[in-house]
Amino acid sequence: MVNLGFSIGKLRFKNPVITASGTFGYGSEFDDFIDVSVLGGIILKGTTMEPREGNAYPRMSETPAGMLNAVGLQNKGIDFFEKNIYPKVSGYDTNVIVNINGSYIEDYIALAERVNKLDKIPAIELNISCPNVKMGGMAFGTNPDSAREVIKEVRKVYSKILIVKLSPNVTNIVDFARIAEEEGADSVSLINTLLGMSVNIKTMKPSLSTITGGLSGPAVKPVALRMVWQVARAVQIPVIGLGGIMSTNDAIEFFLAGASAIEVGTASFIDPQISVKIIDGISDYLADKGFSDIRDITGLINR
Amino acid sequence: MAKRIDDFIIKENRKINNDFFILELSGNNYLPVLKPGQFVQVKVEDSPETFLRRPLSIHDVDYDKNTISLLVQIAGKGTRRLSKLKPGEILNIIYPLGNSFSLPPENSDILLIGGGCGVAPLLFLGKYLKSNGYKPSILIGFRNSDRIIEYDEYAAIGKVYLTTEDGSRGEKGFVTDHSVLKEHRFDNISCCGPASMMKAVDGYCSANGIPCEVSLENLMACGFGVCLCCVVSTVSGNLCTCIDGPVFNIKDLKW
Numbered sequence: 001m002v003n004l005g006f007s008i009g010k011l012r013f014k015n016p017v018i019t020a021s022g023t024f025g026y027g028s029e030f031d032d033f034i035d036v037s038v039l040g041g042i043i044l045k046g047t048t049m050e051p052r053e054g055n056a057y058p059r060m061s062e063t064p065a066g067m068l069n070a071v072g073l074q075n076k077g078i079d080f081f082e083k084n085i086y087p088k089v090s091g092y093d094t095n096v097i098v099n100i101n102g103s104y105i106e107d108y109i110a111l112a113e114r115v116n117k118l119d120k121i122p123a124i125e126l127n128i129s130c131p132n133v134k135m136g137g138m139a140f141g142t143n144p145d146s147a148r149e150v151i152k153e154v155r156k157v158y159s160k161i162l163i164v165k166l167s168p169n170v171t172n173i174v175d176f177a178r179i180a181e182e183e184g185a186d187s188v189s190l191i192n193t194l195l196g197m198s199v200n201i202k203t204m205k206p207s208l209s210t211i212t213g214g215l216s217g218p219a220v221k222p223v224a225l226r227m228v229w230q231v232a233r234a235v236q237i238p239v240i241g242l243g244g245i246m247s248t249n250d251a252i253e254f255f256l257a258g259a260s261a262i263e264v265g266t267a268s269f270i271d272p273q274i275s276v277k278i279i280d281g282i283s284d285y286l287a288d289k290g291f292s293d294i295r296d297i298t299g300l301i302n303r
Numbered sequence: 304m305a306k307r308i309d310d311f312i313i314k315e316n317r318k319i320n321n322d323f324f325i326l327e328l329s330g331n332n333y334l335p336v337l338k339p340g341q342f343v344q345v346k347v348e349d350s351p352e353t354f355l356r357r358p359l360s361i362h363d364v365d366y367d368k369n370t371i372s373l374l375v376q377i378a379g380k381g382t383r384r385l386s387k388l389k390p391g392e393i394l395n396i397i398y399p400l401g402n403s404f405s406l407p408p409e410n411s412d413i414l415l416i417g418g419g420c421g422v423a424p425l426l427f428l429g430k431y432l433k434s435n436g437y438k439p440s441i442l443i444g445f446r447n448s449d450r451i452i453e454y455d456e457y458a459a460i461g462k463v464y465l466t467t468e469d470g471s472r473g474e475k476g477f478v479t480d481h482s483v484l485k486e487h488r489f490d491n492i493s494c495c496g497p498a499s500m501m502k503a504v505d506g507y508c509s510a511n512g513i514p515c516e517v518s519l520e521n522l523m524a525c526g527f528g529v530c531l532c533c534v535v536s537t538v539s540g541n542l543c544t545c546i547d548g549p550v551f552n553i554k555d556l557k558w
Contacts, residue, residue, distance in 0.1 A: 025529040032306040045531075053541050060522050060532035064352045067524055071531045074541060217354055269525035270346065270356055272397070273308065 002286040003293045004040075004279065006260055008238050009186040011122050011161045013095055013261065015040040016294055017251070017279045020242050020265035021099035021125060021165075022046055022071065026085050027092055033272040038279065040261065041095035043125050044085070048100075049107045051077040055132060061198045061207035066217025066244070067266060068196050070210040072132045073101050078114050090120040097163070099125040103136035105150050112158040122160055126151065126185075129167030129192035131214045138192075141167040147176055151183040163240065166190040168220075168227055177231040177239075189240035189263060190231060191224045216266040218244045225257055232258020232299055246274070248281025255282075258299040304335060304399060306527060313392045314370060319452055323420070324386050325362065326373045328394055334371065337364050338403030339428035340518055340550040343373065344526040345385065346395040353381035355524050356397065358545070360424040360495070371398075374452065376420040400526050401549045404428050404516055406435065407491040413439040414489040416478050416504055421496030422452055424518055428493060429460035440464065440489070444478035444500070447471045479503040489513060495520075498558075505553045515553045519544045 004015035018041040026044050027036045036042060054074025061068045075081075081098075089096045098115050102108040108126065115124050128141030128150055140146045151164055164180040166173055168191035177188045193214025198207040224243025232239045241259030245251050246267045254262045264275045271277070282294065291297055311328035318324050344356035363372035377383050388394065404424075407413055413432060417425045422443050432439045441457045442464040448471035457463050464483045465473025474481050478500060484507060494504045495518040508515035521544040523533035528546035535544055536557040542548065 022531075023529060029527055029529050033308060054531065054534065057534055057536070057541075058522055058532075059534065060524055060530065062353075062355050062524075065354060067354060069524070069530065069532060074531050074534070266524075269530055270354070271308075272525075272527065 002283050002291065004282060006238070006295060008123070008163070008260075009161050011095065013040040015279050015282070016255070016261035017275055017282070018043060018097070018240065018261055018263045019268060019275055020263035021127065023265040023268050027089055027096070030268070030272055034276045037093035038276055039094050040279075041097055042092065043097045043099050043263065044089065045075055046073045046099045046101045046127055046130065047075050047078055047081050047111065048073055048102060049078055049110055051075065051080065056209040058207065058209055059213075061213070063196070063198060063215065063217070063219060066215055066219035068198055068208060068213035068215050069193070070132045070208045070213035072210070073130060073137070078111055082114070082118070086118055086120070095122055096120060097123045097125055099127050099165070101127045101130055101133070101137060103133070105153055107136070108150050109153050109157055112154045116158050116160060123163055123186075124158060124160070125163045125165050125189060126154055127165045127192070129165050129169075131167070131169065131193055131195045131212070132210060138167050138169060141176065141192075142170050144175055144179060148179045148183055151180055151185055155184040161186045163187040163189050165192055166231075167192050168223060168243075169195045173227045174230050174234045177235050181235045181237050185237060187238045187240055188231060188235065189242060191220070191227055191243045194220050194223065216244065218246055220244045221250060225253055228254055228259050229257040229302070233302055245278075248278050248285060251278050251282060252285055252297070255294065255297050256300050258302055260295075260298050306397060306400065307332075307335070308395065308397050310393045310395050311371070313388045313390050313394060315390060316386070316388050320450055322377050322450065323452055324375055324377075326375060326385065326388060326394070328371050328373070328396070330369050330371070334364065334366060334369055335399065337361055337371070337399050339431045340403035340424055341399040341401050342526070342549060343371070343396040343398035344400060345373070347381045347384050350380055350384035353384065356526065357381050357385070358400070358520070358523055358526055360518070361399070361427050362423045363426050363430070374420065374423040374426075397526060401545055402547070404493050404518070404550050407437070407514070409436070411437065411490040413437055413491045413493070414442055415439055416442045416492060416494040416496070418444045418478055418496030418500045419446070419450075421500070421518075421520075422457075424495050425493070426453065426456055426460075429457065433460050442466075442478050442481055442483065444468070444496075477503065479507055491515070494518070502558065505556070508553060516550050517553060517556070518549045519551060520549065
């Protein structure tokens with residue numbers, strides 16, 4: 001029997017497989033396919049103060065080994081979340097994490113205060129890296145001063161586990177991970193999508209209504225892995241790795257490079273059972289390699 | 304209805320013409336009750352550049368044989384790979400996805416309108432309506448006579464009106480140019496085809512006060528309401544084509 005459990009601060013995860021925000025809805029969309037409570041955690045669709053309609057269609061373009069999206073944080077806002085979604089997700093026996101987003105620093109603070117009061121939400125993922133909104137989002141996560149300010153202010157009002165989701169669209173992601181750690185974040189998750197674009201040569205127009213969008217899928221995995229490796233060597237807080245993880249083998253690479261946990265994102269669109277398969281796959285891998293604890297292989301290549 | 308992920312076995316891959324083929328899939332498990340308008344998400348193996356599943360309408364269902372048929376147009380590398388599938392090969396699908404066409408009032412004079420690949424869900428719909436006591440008529444349009452798909456199958460359901468863009472068979476023009484639309488007023492119209500065609504049908508139905516549902520085929524990543532990529536603008540805001548559709552009443556659409 002191998003131990004897959006790990007902790008971020010005082011928060012215990014039964015295993016290190018978490019589903020990424022925006023790729024897992026509110027969990028219930030997967031009830032037909034898996035027992036959601038088997039997962040280490042689920043990170044819900046990005047939530048904002050006010051309802052957001054998101055960007056115009058088309059919002060998606062398939063690429064070789066990946067996809068671009070420009071959804072733009074479509075969601076019904078925190079009031080709707082509290083009233084209609086929170087009661088449902090509270091029933092899952094897993095760590096249910098809310099991904100919060102804002103256009104202004106005040107939005108992040110207000111959201112963090114609201115979510116702090118929800119007993120069954122033990123953590124937030126602070127999204128300062130969404131590339132698909134005109135204001136806020138990635139703008140916070142690509143400027144060291146504004147990143148520091150938003151993390152500092154949210155930390156003041158949020159008493160539970162604070163995970164900061166980092167943008168890869170920066171010169172040196174390590175700087176941002178260090179800022180998160182210095183400002184009291186409990187963990188960092190990386191990477192959000194890479195800014196990209198595609199042009200439709202039939203229509204002679206951009207493939208996305210927003211022209212640029214966020215690239216995800218296997219295409220980004222080597223970049224994500226490199227960044228996770230860099231960050232894991234630079235900070236003491238646990239690093240959650242994501243970006244193009246499609247299989248157990250992909251997940252293992254992230255652990256070996258220094259991730260304490262991983263998030264499964266785009267892969268769930270193609271195989272809605274993949275997150276559970278990866279949990280089983282990690283156990284098998286550890287047993288096969290003669291390890292009894294996932295923590296034994298975290299950052300192994302750096303030792 | 305609970306969604307499933309199942310491996311199906313290819314029973315037949317039938318070429319219709321250079322662009323279209325029909326895959327008949329046999330289930331390992333008994334099929335659930337499927338509804339016209341619903342679709343499946345097909346996993347394309349051995350096509351390295353095909354990353355996402357391909358959403359395909361359910362074209363026909365045979366519960367006795369436990370088979371589903373999919374009408375597929377070769378549109379890119381993924382569908383080209385599917386066109387090469389051989390009997391006995393496995394196809395993994397997520398199904399059933401989406402809503403379905405609604406059943407009009409009894410004795411309604413129904414017209415099904417389809418163009419090109421958009422005829423795909425109309426065979427299943429036509430058969431379903433017929434088995435429920437309706438006598439639907441069918442108006443289908445194609446580029447030319449070589450591209451007509453399964454005319455006889457539709458003719459077995461009801462009266463078929465045909466257009467081709469070059470006039471090589473049936474009336475010349477688009478479906479919305481067909482004389483029957485000027486000469487006869489149907490009670491109810493169900494439509495699937497290219498967006499431009501469906502918008503033209505929307506225009507006709509709106510002008511004539513005819514209730515109409517259309518089946519959209521927006522680009523999607525997941526097919527089960529998670530990625531939020533396939534949205535269409537409606538009177539209720541952006542809705543997902545995959546779970547709130549693919550069938551929408553034209554009065555709800557803002558397109």
